[in-house]
Amino acid sequence: GAVVSQHPSRVICKSGTSVKIECRSLDFQATTMFWYRQFPKQSLMLMATSNEGSKATYEQGVEKDKFLINHASLTLSTLTVTSAHPEDSSFYICSASRDTNYEQYFGPGTRLTVT
């Protein structure tokens, strides 16, 4: 149990376009989902925390208008990178947690390349 999927696993988009990444909890209801960004050979950096049905809480320095997060249901959160630029190229990881315990379950990540 506690499987989290992400789609797509890899995406290439052109500069100026928007791209959406989905994060789904497959076998549990996720009250909270998290979005991380990871640069090569670096640690995970928390971008935002989202709770179902409410606005996401963004970490300092993360542009909320650029990284739109929607947590429309207890099993789905989406991250939309708007007007993408090459510097947005990175590995994006989501995780999900449920009220019953304190663990975060991680998705397999999405590699975004902006050309």
Place this chain on the structure above:
Amino acid sequence: AQTVTQSQPEMSVQEAETVTLSCTYDTSESNYYLFWYKQPPSRQMILVIRQEAYKQQNATENRFSVNFQKAAKSFSLKISDSQLGDTAMYFCAFMKHGDAGNMLTFGGGTRLMVKP
């Protein structure tokens, strides 16, 4: 705010040997959780072991064990009988108990190479 420090950017160990990865943290909280995560080349984050701060007994999961020193704010990971599949990035992480949303604070990571 909490901080997590991993002072060893890279380590290597011979297959079947034992290796210890260091982690220190800084917090004013008294009740919290600590984790070690493994990130292999596939980049899927895998939970290796967790420790509740209120438990004095060190957590153990098969070949993986921790040395939790609460007063020293130290949480090292020992891998016994290292295997080639243990080659990965290892991240130490902190979570405040009862924190809204169960937010994790990660250390910078240690890249472990297991050599045949």
